[in-house]
Amino acid sequence: MLLAENLTADVHDVVIIGSGPAGYTAAVYASRANLNPILFTSSVEAGGELMNTTDVENYPGFPEGIMGPELMGHFEAQARRFGTDVQYEDVTELDLNVQPKRITLADGTIHQARAVILATGSKYRELGLAGESALVGKGVSWCATCDGFFFRDQPLAVVGGGDSAMEEALFLTKFASKVYVIHRRDELRASQIMADRALANEKIEFIWNSAVTAINGDTKVESLDVENIVDGTTSTLDVNGVFIAIGSDPRTDLVKDQLDIDETDGTIVVQEPSTATKIPGVFAAGDVVDGKYRQAITAAGMGAKAAIDVEDFLG
Numbered sequence: 001m002l003l004a005e006n007l008t009a010d011v012h013d014v015v016i017i018g019s020g021p022a023g024y025t026a027a028v029y030a031s032r033a034n035l036n037p038i039l040f041t042s043s044v045e046a047g048g049e050l051m052n053t054t055d056v057e058n059y060p061g062f063p064e065g066i067m068g069p070e071l072m073g074h075f076e077a078q079a080r081r082f083g084t085d086v087q088y089e090d091v092t093e094l095d096l097n098v099q100p101k102r103i104t105l106a107d108g109t110i111h112q113a114r115a116v117i118l119a120t121g122s123k124y125r126e127l128g129l130a131g132e133s134a135l136v137g138k139g140v141s142w143c144a145t146c147d148g149f150f151f152r153d154q155p156l157a158v159v160g161g162g163d164s165a166m167e168e169a170l171f172l173t174k175f176a177s178k179v180y181v182i183h184r185r186d187e188l189r190a191s192q193i194m195a196d197r198a199l200a201n202e203k204i205e206f207i208w209n210s211a212v213t214a215i216n217g218d219t220k221v222e223s224l225d226v227e228n229i230v231d232g233t234t235s236t237l238d239v240n241g242v243f244i245a246i247g248s249d250p251r252t253d254l255v256k257d258q259l260d261i262d263e264t265d266g267t268i269v270v271q272e273p274s275t276a277t278k279i280p281g282v283f284a285a286g287d288v289v290d291g292k293y294r295q296a297i298t299a300a301g302m303g304a305k306a307a308i309d310v311e312d313f314l315g
């Protein structure tokens with residue numbers, strides 16, 4: 001039932017925004033605690049980042065590995081099994097400073113909830129090249145921890161010059177025959193210690209002042225076109241994988257004027273070890289609060305914590 005202003009009559013115990021590992025795990029815990037959660041998935045990106053990948057080999061419980069979309073199907077089914085109301089809707093506005101909190105959807109409907117869990121994830125920055133989206137999971141990756149293992153004894157490239165690019169490159173040296181680091185400048189942005197480690201590693205070769213202009217391959221990555229942005233010369237680099245490490249943007253648009261945002265990595269600030277934000281009744285979990293680990297299992301773990309924190313708050 002709708003009241004004036006498209007306001008729904010019910011006040012939910014908890015609304016969960018986001019349908020990645022964090023959101024669905026929060027939903028499993030909240031529904032098993034009889035909090036009758038309602039979860040908004042987003043209309044076009046339901047299931048989160050793992051919908052864009054193929055094999056997930058590091059999520060415990062699946063010894064043979066599992067395809068990303070299949071794993072997220074299991075997450076959703078488990079949340080529904082305990083009564084979560086899953087809705088394929090976009091949240092467009094949040095008013096967190098009132099009690100109950102107001103959650104506005106794209107069609108104008110306004111829901112009310114005593115508690116809100118933000119699990120909106122983070123968007124990895126892309127290079128914006130044609131081959132990029134077509135070859136995701138086929139050599140284009142944003143996660144060395146997730147995908148490095150697939151490239152034993154093969155040449156790889158990392159794009160970027162910050163700490164995360166150095167971390168990715170160093171991690172990949174455990175598997176790859178060689179790792180090229182392609183960076184737009186002639187010096188690294190990474191911290192000195194990370195830069196020194198990468199510069200000293202014999203498997204890593206730096207390609208300075210350069211940008212990737214094309215990712216080539218029909219069914220998997222075969223090579224990259226690279227342009228030197230100082231002298232304009234171009235070259236082709238034969239690699240089987242490219243790891244893009246040029247940063248990520250936590251999805252905080254809905255809340256950045258209401259909650260504290262970390263200046264360094266753009267994540268929502270929570271009162272660790274809990275998932276509580278500075279507004280009572282508002283909790284955040286997963287990659288939207290995590291500038292470091294960014295794994296499905298860590299997001300799921302935070303989702304569980306958020307639901308338990310909501311239970312304590314409402315109790």
Ligand SMILES: Cc1cc2nc3c(=O)[nH]c(=O)nc-3n(C[C@H](O)[C@H](O)[C@H](O)COP(=O)(O)OP(=O)(O)OC[C@H]3O[C@@H](n4cnc5c(N)ncnc54)[C@H](O)[C@@H]3O)c2cc1C
Nearest residue numbers: 018020021022042045048049091121146286287294295296
């Ligand atoms: C290509 C790729 C491969 C990866 N492979 C692995 C792997 O093998 N193993 C691993 O552990 N990790 C992997 N990761 C990392 C992993 O996907 C993330 O760490 C994890 O998905 C984060 O979960 P999350 O729930 O925080 O956010 P996400 O999975 O990003 O989910 C957030 C969800 O919230 C939704 N949302 C955002 N805003 C709104 C809104 N306003 N209204 C409604 N919904 C909204 C989004 O659309 C999205 O569905 C990979 C990442 C990528 C990009």
